[in-house]
Amino acid sequence: MAEPDPRYVSITPLLKELANPSEWTDPVQASKIAGALSLLLDDKLNETQAAALLSLLHYKKKDQDVAVINECVRTISQAQPAVEHAAVRKIVSDRGLARGRYSGGLCEIAGTAGNATPTISVTTAASIIASPLLMIAQHGYTSATAPIPRVEPDDILPSIRPAPPALDSITPETVTEVYKSSSYALLPESSFYPGMKHANPIRRGLDIRTIFDLIGTLLHPIAENEGMEARVVGVSNPDLGPALIQALKDLGVGKALVVSGHGALDQISPEGPTSCWMLSKPVDGTSPVQIEQFQLHPSDFGLPIIPLNAVKAESCAPEEAKTLLDMLEGKLPENNPIVQFVLMHAAVLFVTSGICEAEQTGSFSGDREVITERGPGNGRWKEGLRLARQCLQSGQALRSLETYIRVSNSI
Structure with a gap:
């Protein structure tokens, strides 16, 4: 033996x-x-x-147990390279982006993967489009799950041409330097959760959803009480929605939205209803954090129904990167299905952050009147879309990406 x-x-x-x-x-x-x-x-x-x-x-089904999920997130977080949270908090505060019920903290939109239908990497584009108004901390993460492994942010951004960001320079030690100038940052998995390189080959070999598809999304290098303010998390299986929103609440998150789109999407569905679980702090600031469940539809954003095959994934990272740049550079028309799909996701992040509660405009030249209409979950979804559209059309989203590229290459 x-x-x-x-x-x-x-x-x-x-x-x-x-x-x-x-x-x-x-x-x-x-x-x-x-x-x-x-x-x-x-x-x-x-x-x-x-x-x-x-x-x-x-x-x-231990990967659906809230107690197990929370314990795994806490344990793994403690063992990873530490970010200088005090420095991050100060920089975020100094940037002064607070507006409405948004306090100026870091925000993120992410998915757990496992989609039945492959769509474009919407979270990357939505994060960049939202970054002129929000501080964005997009956590790079490898989904490695069946049935549709997809192109990840860690692959897309290095494929930008002619000058990609230097992701290897973004580390726990340098992230504060990034946020001094940039309101967007992708925090690559290889630098912030290096141990995942031992798990990912096994996950790919199993070809099933594993607990890492949930805890990997909930993990974030910047803690909820250390600068992170709002999170949007997608899950393809709606049965997991209640467990995920409860896990976020137990982890101390004050603002969060878990979404599960029609057709087994870990995104907002462009062609049907999306189940939502929202975690929000009451306005009085003293009542307990509340969880509310509701459904969203494209019409709540003022958008038409878009078939899924109109927003299908590109075949490789360079093609995804080209689509991203074409969108940011205004080469895709406003009614392009991919543009509308991305704007809808940026709008969701705006609503979750609280910035849509601002009663005055002023972020952009020629800013139009605030849309105060409310929809499901009492959210100003059309106002979120208005802000997302202005971030894109003004060119500020493109400039935000260019700033991140410049800063990452200068560290």
């Missing part, structure tokens, strides 16, 4: 507990699962046991 490889730690007892829970008096502790995932990210689990762990968590 071969000797065990000394590089690896055995988790056989935990695997037995997960495989045969009826043989054990107590349920598997969330801390044990979080500890095992930490071993995987530290490259201390052999591939066989790592694959068994991820498979069992999926098929036993």
Whole structure:
């Protein structure tokens, strides 16, 4: 019998507990699962046991357990390279972007992947378009999930031509320098969660949704109480919506929206209803954070229905990058389905942040009157779309990306 490889730690007892829970008096502790995932990210689990762990968590539905999700996020966050949060908070405050009920903090829009239909990488484009008005901290993340692995932000931005951003220069040590000049930043997974390189090949090999598709999206290098203000998270399976919004609440998030689009999308559906779970702080500032469920439709943004095949994914990162630049440079008409799809997502981020509650215009030259009409969840969705459209048409979104490229190459 071969000797065990000394590089690896055995988790056989935990695997037995997960495989045969009826043989054990107590349920598997969330801390044990979080500890095992930490071993995987530290490259201390052999591939066989790592694959068994991820498979069992999926098929036993432990990857939908809020207590497990929260414990894993907390444990993994503590083991990753630390950002200088105090410096980030000061810089964010100094930028002075507060407006309406938006306090000027960092915002993010992300998805958990697993879409039944491949669509363009909308979160990257929406993040850049929103960045003239919001501080954006887009966390680079590898979905590596079935049935449709997609092009990730970490692949798209380096494919920008002629001058891409230098993502390797964006690290926990340099991110504060980025935010001194730029209101947009992509925080690459390789620098902020380097241990994921040990998990991603196994996830791809399994070809099933794993717990990393949820906790990887919830993880963020900047904590909720250290500068992060608002988050939009998409999930393709609406059954996971309640678990995700509760996890965000338990993690201390004050403003969040979880969305699940018609047709198994981890995005806002352009052709049908989208189930939404919103987490918001009451205006009085003293009442508990509230969760509200509702549905959104393209008409709530003042948009027509757009078939999914009109916003399908490009075949590779360079093509996605070209589409992104064409949009930002005004080469795509306003009624282009991809433009409308992206603007809708930027609008959602604006509403979630609270900036749509501002009663006065003034962000852009020739700014039109605020649209005060409210829709589902009491949100000003049409105002969000108006702001998104102005960020794009004014050229400020393009300038925001250009600033990020320049800063990243100068660090």
